[in-house]
Amino acid sequence: MIVQLSGSVSDPNNEILNGEVHWGDQSIGYFGMDEFQELQKTHHYALPGTYCIKIHLLNSSGIVVKDSAEVHIDYLETSLSNVQSEFFTKTSNEFLVLTLNLHTYQEDNQNEKFNIIADVIGKLNIDFVAFQECAQNRNASMYSGNIRTDNMALKIAAIIEKKYNKKYNFIWDWAHYGWQIYEEGICILSKEQPLDQESRLVSKSTSKDDITTRKVIYGAYQMLGRQFNIFSAHLHWRQSLNDEEQNNQIKALKAMAIAKEASSGEAITIVAGDFNGNPTSSYPYSEGYTTMVGNGDYIDAFLAKNPNANVIPADPRYYTVGGSLPGRIDYIFIKNNDKVNVKASQILFTNQVIGVVSDHFGVLTKLEVVQ
Incomplete structure (x- = not known):
């Protein structure tokens, strides 16, 4: 302001x-x-x-x-005029999922950007939000459980409730320190209360001081007469030709999803987050993406509605992260079965659509439950 x-x-x-x-x-x-x-x-x-x-x-x-x-x-009104029209209406069997890396308090004008994110969630009535780099300062006072008073999800949820009278719950855990002072975590935000939840290490490293230490958070929710198994992930990037850590993290994530499906029956599985893997990178740096979707287990929801997103050379319109290594690394993956159809998917937080709130641009997807 x-x-x-x-x-x-x-x-x-x-x-x-x-x-x-x-x-x-x-x-x-x-x-x-x-x-x-x-x-x-x-x-x-x-x-x-x-x-x-x-x-x-x-x-x-x-x-x-x-x-x-x-x-x-006061904050400027957040304009949604460039959001695709499909996102403004939902039938009784449709729902919205957003994934966004929040960039661990590294943004200028952070409160304004919290407000923009809250406006998008509140105005569009988004059902599930997967956050990554959802951080809190290690020196901030405790709020409840492992949540501190400056937790980024806590801040955003409070704005939504104040402005839109909508109560969003969230589950959160952290994997490692970011910039030495932030507990950097993953989160699932939803109006629904979780039936079950778990955060699990998927990395070889377990040290909070090691950036390769990674967790996945899982929440089970009941909505539209179905159970939804939602995962938020922030996985490490491939560091060398022979580095298998990213592939192993993806395999551990997929194994976790299979285990949760086995215990929950006919659940709809959605895996969202920052995978730090770009399908248009040269091999083997594109291999993480292939590990996720190559055997047909999962559908890349954005690719389903934007079939040129993986064409080489890469088109900057499809980048989900900027900076010195731009590319498409943020995804909403849907378990490949006959339970869900992809209706729309859009990269959201760019200057051309909503405005920039992070070094990542977020992906919003509209899905339909097949009855």
Whole structure:
């Protein structure tokens, strides 16, 4: 939330030395004589609210002029005008799934981005959300269980409840430290209460100080007369030609899903998250994707509706992550059976659609339960 203050200062006696802008949030801006004729000051507010902005002009003896104005600051309305029309309506047997890597508190204007994410979930009434790099500071106070007061999912759920009067529950666990100070985790957010839940290591490493340490979180939910087995995953990238860690993590994830299906009967299995594997990369760096879908166990929901997404050379329209190594690495995988149809799938948090909230762009998918 940015406020721009503009104006001018008249000082015919040349007694004013400098000025101060007190923004009302304990921040102070300063300006000198060279700015009096055309004063332009910009300030960023971290939180919405009503603030009293005060101007102080000072001479050698102290404050000689004061002025103030009260302003109400709020987030801009999140526009959904570029979201595909299919996502705005749901039949009685359709539901929405979103996956998004939240980038572990590394974003500027984090509260505004929380608000955008909450708006999308609240306005579209998304049923299941898989978060990765859903973090909390290791020094923050405890809220409940293993959840700290600054947990990113907790923040987003609170905004949704306040703005949309919708109660979202979430399950969360963390695998390793990010940037040394964050407990970096995976999460499933849903309006439904989980019937069962588990987080499980899928990596060789178990050390919290090792970035290759990875967990998958699972939640079972009852909805639309069916059981849904939802998994949120954040797997490691392949580091060398002979590195099998990513493949092994994917195999462990698939084995976990099979075990949960065996114990739950006719469940619908959805695996979502950041797999750090790009199907358009050169072999063997594309192998992780093949390990997930190659034997036909799972359908890549986005590919089902965007059949050119894996064409080489890669099309930037299909990237789900930016930065120095852009590509398509975030997925919603559906167990390949006759229980679910893919109705729509869109990359969401880009400047062309919603706006950027992370270094990842998220994938939203609409699915239909086959009755």
